[in-house]
Amino acid sequence: MNAATPFQFPLLSLMLWLPVLGAVLCLVCYKKPDLPRWVALITTALVFLLSLVAISAEPAASGWRLLEDCSWIPSLGIRYSLGMDGISLLLVILTTFLQLVAIVISWRQDKFPVLFFPLLLILETGIIGVFIALDLVLFYLFWELMLIPMFFLIGVWGHEKRIQAAVKFFFFTLTGSLCLLIAVISLYLLHGQQTGDYSFALDALKQTDLTATQELIFYLCFMAAFAVKVPIFPFHSWLPDAHAEAPVAGTVDLAGLLLKTGVYGMIRFAFPLFPHAAEKSLPVLAVLGIIGLFYAAWIANLQRDIKRIVAYSSISHLGLVLIGLAAWNQIAWEGSMLLMINHGITTAAVFIAIALFHRRTGTRDIEKLGGLWQSQPNLSAFFLLFCMASLGLPGLANFAGEILILIGTFTSHSAWAILAVGGVLFSALYTLRMVQGTIWGPSCEPFERQDLLASEWLVLIPLAILVVVLGCYPQPLLEVLRDPVSLLLQGGHP
Amino acid sequence: MIVPMGHLLILATILFLLGLACVIAWRNLIMILIGIEVMLNAVCLTLVGASAYWQRIDGQIMVIFMMAMTSAEVSISLAMVVYLQRRKNSIDIRDFDEMRG
């Protein structure tokens, strides 16, 4: 993975920068308010296709399917190096797909579309970049690049308490990532002093030999950033606000993608760079995961805003993912990755359905909603399907990941797994409560009685198909995940 | 040299700080400017003394520049005084605290 790799078609860069190009185009043609939509749609569609093309790339011996590496800021030792292995591949595809969905679902966004769509596109670049950057500074740049667009998406196009939510989100994330920055710089300096070559490349920095305390401190700094994004239990309080207040596109990206960047950061950077510290921290992670699993589920039981319910459910699910990571074995990790992807799809789908309900009824209050099956049977059916998926009904998306996590965890740490199983029950509680309050019971009066529009069908059907297919036949994904996961497990662990 | 440099410095310091005291104590713009003049003169004294001590001429030359600078500054300051007097009909600096926080 040095400059010696022969020139190849820069697929990654293309995927990465196409959205920015689209954003620029949108801004250029700001005179006509309709054009940005189309530009955004076409761009995201193209990127999606590109990401599908990326599947064809065969993994090399090093595990990387695609690599790009060229000099960027030599005087600081920063290189422009991208790499994509199985995990990144799946996450990138998820990203491009959900972005497409987000664009289509917010098609009728008529408040300031000139800025809305470019921001979405830039956000996409940021997320993709995070998933494929191999240079720590590059990674950090993309990590921060996700921040501004999301901040504006929440703050400008969000709901009632949007400003507070936006600022809160901004601050939590920034606090974490500044810790990350400090650690990165110090690690870089240390490595430079030891070896003489000042570089931010991941592989180079892996070679740094650190004392236990140094390693622990750096590890904690890294984890601070990732823990906020995941979010791990005590650092989660930005998430419900952000999810609840963001517009539908923002929520889709937040729940579907941004949370995953945290986990990705852990497995790609934090664990491999500081294996010993990581090993020591695993029980803590597991405990935090379990706490988050229960804590969030319990709180979700009392929420009235259905978006908040789903938001807390995300925390809960990622707690499960965390447990899987902490179990540190093939099955659990594959399960975690799978659950990340499935959770991305299901939760995004649930949020979309909720947004559609919201458009029709003008409220997200579980007390005011109800009986929507009467006026919107199709939408409600989708909603029911997605909810069932998210409470882990076998045969639907989430179950596959969850059961793998549970099995993997049980084989190494039975107690954690048993607790986690308990957590799964609570997810049923709040999910059913939400379903109950929304589509069953005596019916509330929606503003618009009409069921689904064409564009909404267009979004919901693929999601539904994915939810079912990924539940019944996740094997291809597992195939893709197997080798990279085992590599990371070896690379990360002494 | 007629006196030790140290004594000169002491004298200069006293003058300088007297000027400073004047600046701090007075609310009257004119008096504040006067205080500044005093401080500058203390500086001139130091420079002259130093040039005598080091037997070098450039200390005195610096004094000339300071005088030029001072006169320039004074002209502007007094113009400002006039201007303020005309605007607010006061040269009490306590009357100029519109901007705060």
Added chain:
Amino acid sequence: MIATLIFYILGAIAVIATLIAITRRNPVHAVIYLVNCFFALALIFYLLGAPLVAAWEVIIYAGAIMVLFLFIIMMLRLSPTTDPSRYSPRWVQWLPVLLIAIALAVCTMLLTGMDNLSAEGVPRWYASPRDFGYSLFHEYALAIEIASFQLLFAAVGAFYVGKPEALRGVKEEGR
């Protein structure tokens, strides 16, 4: 020897004059006392072998600047009769100021007095106008230019700021 004695006397005069000057209620008196101080300083300069500087001290400071002050004071009719209490600090206000000033003075003097720049071996020094002028217009020619520019633009500024008539047809800045 005499010179030294005169120096101390002059120094005392300068300090006292300044002390009185900065405590006068009436700016005019202050200016007058300050002129005294400047004369004393001018003499000290002379004793230190800087006749030109002494001359300029008298001409520029005592002559030009102070007169300018007087002129402005007269022009603005800032007599103490206009409510003296408004402008002048009371003793209560002087007290902390003096404390601070003394503290500073002590510190500075201790600091400056620490390395003794004694006058031994330093001969009398006399900067003749000739070599003064020489070095002024050789080494420091550029500086002269800059100073002259300064004066020019100071004049411009003073003129601009002091322009009596307010501009017509411009609404007062709201804020």
Added chain:
Amino acid sequence: MTSAALIALIPQLILALGATAVLLIGAWLPMKRGWHYVGALLALVAALLSATVQPAALDVAGLYTSAPYARFCSVLWSLTVAATLFGSGRYSDQRRFGGSEYTSLLLFAAAGMNLLSMAISLVGLFLALEAFTLVLYILIAFNRNCNRGAEAGLKYLVFGGIATAFLSFGIALIYTASGSFMIAEAFNALRAGHDLTPLGLAGWAMLLVAIGFKISLVPFHLWTPDVYQGAPAPVSGVLATAAKGAVLTAFLPLLTLLGDSGETVRQIVWLLALVTMLGGTLTALVQTNLKRMLGYSSVVQMGYLLLALLVGGVSGGKALLFYLVVYTVATFGAFAVITSLAQETRELQDYEELAGLGYRYPKRAIALAACLFSLAGIPPLAGFFAKFILFRTAFAHQYTGLAVVGIFASLVSVYYYLRPVVTLFMRQDEKRIDCSGSVSEYLLLGGCCVVLLLCGIFPEPLLALVAAVFP
């Protein structure tokens, strides 16, 4: 005063003589905006020359040097002034103070700043500093229909005078201790073992007070917000960028020349940096006026820059220059936005008035947002790399504690940089204030944004340039 010296001085001469010429001709030829453009042109030419002309001799009459470092700075300041002149046409016309005086004063200020960054002799330093300070007294109070302008002028005048006194006393003391005005010699003479002679320290104390005033370090910073608020927006821009930058660039060699004997001084600078970063940040948090907030932000930024000064030497210098460039562009851009949002009679300063302007004036609002984000150090804007390099340098030179404090401060600072953005974009505008801009302003802002973005994505060229500046 040799001819080589004159050649080396050409840019500054162009500025000064140009200023005079503009003044004289302007008396006969009263055109308003035209003079701005003439002046901008002159400044540009000066910048161009100082960028291109490589003088034979570095030393200029024993007062100044035309080393690459100095030339880099003079380019920077000349450009700033040129931009100010270019962008403030409409603003000054509406207030009827545009024209030859304004132009010539700014040009002369530019000359002063250039000379200040070039000074190698305390006399030269003193003269240059005074040159543009004097001009700024006038420029701050230049809008004669505004009480706040007058008040700001007064405040700057009083403190400027006192600072001058301190500066000159410091110089005098150093001269007394060393017997020379040439900085290098003087500081060599000041050394006593690995510390300075007491007299030298006394001189340094006075210098520090003066410098602290000029670049507004806590606790000498209190005048800053008031003056920025009262002065006309373009002038505030110059105050916040060039005026401070020039002093900093003159300060860097002073501190560097002390070498290892400057331990005591560095301790004080360390302290100043600490209190400046913390005090400035905390006070800025509660501001509700854009110009005041920018004032405090400039205070905090100076605190960061002190880190680079402490490190000193080549690496510190590089970090300093890079940061200074980025800071100048961003801050200047912010003030340019204020300039361009200003109406006939008033500037929009309070956040309340900015509410929702982002919808009706998206271009300028975005520009402001970009500048503020850059100041906050959020990628992909240049501010990020500026901070990155700065803190990296600090870490590398064992100023870890201060660097961490700095990072913490910049974290908190995000809050007050976000507030205007939030009000611009996320509030509804009730009172539909109308403030149309002019083309030149748009060009200027566009330029700023482009620079910020480019330096944020490809900092390499600027880094290389900065590296080339230090031999």
Added chain:
Amino acid sequence: MALLLTLTLLLPLAGGVFISCFGERVAKPIPVVVSCAAVIASFLTCLGAFSAAGEGLRVVLFSWLKSGSFQADVGLHFDPLAAIMALMVTGVASLIHLYAAGYMHDDPDQSRFFALLNLFVFAMLAIVLADNLLLMFLGWEGVGFCSYGLIGFWYRKTENANAGRKAFIVTRIGDLFFTVAVLWLFKLFGTLSIETINARAGELGLVTVTILGLLLLLGACGKSAQLPLMTWLADAMAGPTPVSALIHAATMVTAGVYLLSRLFPLVSLSPVAMGAIAIVGVVTALYAASCAVGQREIKRVLAYSTMSQVGYMFMAVGVGSVSAAMFHLLTHAFFKSLLFMGAGCIINLAGHENDIHLMGGMRKRSKPVFLLFMAGLICLAGFPLSGGFFSKDQILATAFAHGDPFHLAIYAVGILTAAITSFYSFRLAYLVFAGDYRGEEQGHAPSGLMIWPLVPLALFGLAGGLINLPHLFGGHSWLADWLGQGEEEFHLSVHSEYLLIATAIAVFLIGLILAHLRYRRFREPAERVVGRFLLSGWYFDGLYERILVRPFLYLCRFVWVGGEQGVVEGIVYGFGRTFTHWGKLLRLMTNGRISTYLQGFVWGLLVIIGWFLLRSVA
């Protein structure tokens, strides 16, 4: 064969998917036709594949989850047990579909109903045919979801929806234990294949087996509404009658029994677990029977009786006779679904009146319904030579045959329960059919589609004894042989068998007579504590409300208000407040006064000078 088996499983799925996707968009009858066709076809294919069951048939469709050492296929395993069960499920389901076609005839959204019904059949078949526990778990949860959707089918009434949710949650609690058992089994054996597990069960230690057994028991309790997880079944009657007939009588509630019989080789290794199963079964049987006596709604009576009959099945497993369990399961499936559908007809006759105290005289209204219903009732009550009689008797006999006091006690309670059973059966009969109509509703006669499917069920129910006729009556206990347990059946001495049969008949008669005396002519019963106690199912709901639900909600509130809003948010906003507070303080320094600002200068200078002085003194 493999194809047939696959079709058996997939046909209902196909039907369900088709209806749920296009049901709304096609002409009205099509969904009904499709679903009935799908189920009947699946019944036929099952029948076709039946012969292959003898030597066991295995089909692997595709690999579902494969990761590391873990692998779970979508694989079917068709052995006698599965075969008999599958046949029953599809058969009963077909009849019920037909019945439902009539029952739901004019319901606006039939298609949702039939889609769920088909999906349910699929899920149930998945349980039955699964060759590994994960697939079984899929079916297990699937039936849960379908019953959730079907109980709350008339969702406009909140209590219906609540009943559905309750059913889901309570069964889910049981599922937790099942899940843990599955995980553990994987950890132990490295596979989830049922065969392997059964084969290698012997390797396990006694404690492990016991714990596993108990876990599985709890899982089964959830689905089969046994103590302590039985509270949902009575409420589940809120669903449409065919649903009650199919899910809550014939199939889903017996899934627990099936699970235990499936893993019998494992479970039977632990006497403790077996004992626990038996106790749970018998206690539930008694409890439910007692509740059934007190009920007023006809469907709730049947619900409780279902509960108690399933209790009998558990008891059978507990006393170690899978064949007896399956035997009772089958007969019960027949007569209980018959009873439910009959109840549906009766409710129609009574004009959608549920309360048996407001019925009576139904015999006059519709002869056929009366006959069919009575057929079911006597099976339930254990009328000699009826299917129910034989199956129940075999269970009791097996229990008795152990001979040790524990089993004798179980036998005793079983007998007692039998008495109560026959009592409430005939109570029901008298209240519904005897006398004159006491309500004022004007009912309507059920359509033919609702009558005819009952006939075969009635026949099966009455003649059900034949499939496992004891040797005493000249039978060859075919079922036991078929399940390969013929030889391990206990053979009692002839006279003790006669004794047992005599007691069975005796208790039947006792029940009958008591009911006759009490309910021959209708008397409005006085409100009595006992009555209310039984009516409310021993106040178990209130109890759980108090000891589980409320504390849980308090916990949630505590976590939310105390933890989230109090601590977490508090810390976050605390930071902000602190900073702004300091900012405000510092801001006071900038008060616009030049003199104040000068102070800054002076103090700064003082500090600097002072520090320098200190340094140079030192």
